[in-house]
Amino acid sequence: MLILRKSQDRGQANFGWLNSKHSFSFGHYYDPKHLSFSSLRVINDDIVAPGAGFDTHGHRNMEIISYVLEGSIEHKDSTGNIQTLQAGEFQIMSAGKGVFHSEYNASKHHPLRFLQIWIEPNTVGSKPSYQQKSFGKALGLTTIATSMGENNTLKITQEAKLHQLIIGAGETFQFNQSQGNNIYVHQIMGTVHINNTELSAGDGAQITHEETLTFYNESRSDITALVFELP
Template identity: 65%
Template sequence: MIIVRHSDQRGLANFGWLNSKHTFSFGHYYDPQHMGFSALRVINDDIVAVGGGFDTHGHKEMEIISYVLEGAIEHKDSEGNVHILSAGEFQLMSAGSGIYHSEYNASHTEPLKFLQIWIQPNSFGNKPSYEQKDFGKQQGLTTIATPTGENGTLLIKQDAKLHQLVLKPNSKLSIDIATGRKIYLHQVNGILSVNDIELNAGDGAKIENLYTLNFANRGQEEVTALLFDLP
């Protein structure tokens, strides 16, 4: 079963400095039909204006992933991490027992566009941790986060994996899904066919009780999507 939620059906928030689309209930946007999916709790499509950003605030017991689409993030946290994340980079902040951080648009001329993703952990009271990495844009599936941190992936405290899917024009890919696993697909850019269902940028799909997914890029531009393998 594949249930699609189109980009224009998501919740909206606009504070001037921040323009955001919420896949699941978040902040002032509440929809009891969209509270998350398995351990996946938040996907926010954020655009931060020049000079804008999130002042210092706290998180606890949440795995927080940022994926920079355009521009750069200036990050600081209470663990002493001070970093710039550029377009294409992934960041994992494991909040653990508690962490404070701020994040701002690092550019003085261009807006920042990034995805903010929250995944609920299955292990609690841990020391906060921080990682960031550029995994490139290789064709096919690239594993970004795993519960073991294997092969240079980000170490996430949940029985979940995050993959980046990249398909060049006129290419296909099929994957198998393990029994009992759920998949959430977030379309980043381009038009992707999933078992002959078309997804456009910003669309999402909840996938359950399927054992094979057939992806196809029938367009003329490269396609990028995020694939969450969830318990």
Template identity: 55%
Template sequence: MLEKRPSTQRGQVDMGWLNSHHSFSFGSYYDPAQMGHSVLRVINDDRVIPAAGFDTHGHRDMEIISYVLSGTMVHRDSEGNEQRLPAGEFQLMSAGAGIYHSEFNASERELLHFLQIWIEPNVQGQRPGYQQKDFGLNPGLTLIASPSGEQGTLQIKQDAKLAQLILAPGQSLSYPLGVDRHGYVHHIEGDLTVNEQQLAPGDGVKITETAVLSFSNHSQQSARALLFDLP
């Protein structure tokens, strides 16, 4: 079963320096019907004006993934990590027993656009961790995060996988999800069809009791999305 989450129905927060769309309940946006999907708790589509950002704040027991779509992010945390994330890079911060961090737009002129994703871990109280990598923009499915860190992926503390999906015009492919798994697709750009469900940028789709996912791009431009394989 597929349940579409239209982009236009997401929660929105405009704080001047930050314009954010929330796929699920977060902060001041609350919808009891949108509390996440399986262990996927947050997808925030954030746009940060130049030289602004999130001041130091804390997290614990959460796997937090950031994916920079345009611009450059500066990350600092209480574990001593200080990194720049340019467009195309993924970051996985395991908050564990507790971590403090800040995120800022590195540019004085350009907008920072990134996705902030929270996944609940299956272990608690562990030492915080930090991982960062650029996986490129190869057509097809590219595994980004996995429980084992296989194929050089980011290692996530959950029985979950994250993949980047890129389809050229006219391209199709399938993914064996399994009826006992949950899935979620967050669409980023272009036009995408998932099992007959058409998605526009910003749309999402919750997936349950579905053995195989079929993806196709019938447009004249490339399509890009994120696929979550969840317990």
């Protein structure tokens, strides 16, 4: 079963320095029909004004993933990490028993756009950790995060997987899930058909009890999506 949620139906928040779209209830946006999906708690599409950002604040017991779409992020946290993330890079901050951090637009002239993703962990009270990596833009399925961090993926504290999927113009990709019964697809760029359901940029699909998914890109350019395998 596939349940489609269109981009324009997401929650929205605009604070001047931050323009954000929420796939799930977050902050002042609350929708009892869209609280989470399995262990996936947050997907926020954030656009941050030049020089602005999220001041130092705390989290605990949450896997916080950032994926930079445009621009760059200046990251600082209470475990001593001071890093810059460029477009195309992924960051996972496992908050564990508690961590404080800030995330700022590194540019004084250009906006920053990134996806902020939260996944609930299956273990609480662990030691906080930080990971950062670029996986490139290869066509096909690139696995970003796994529970064991195998094959040079990032490690996430949950029996889940995160993949980047890029499909060339006119190409088809068949996805066979490897674990669980829950898949979530977040379309980033372009339009794709999944088992005859069309997703455009910003759309999301909750998929349950489907072992095989067929993705078809009928456009003239590449499309990009994130695919979550969830418990």
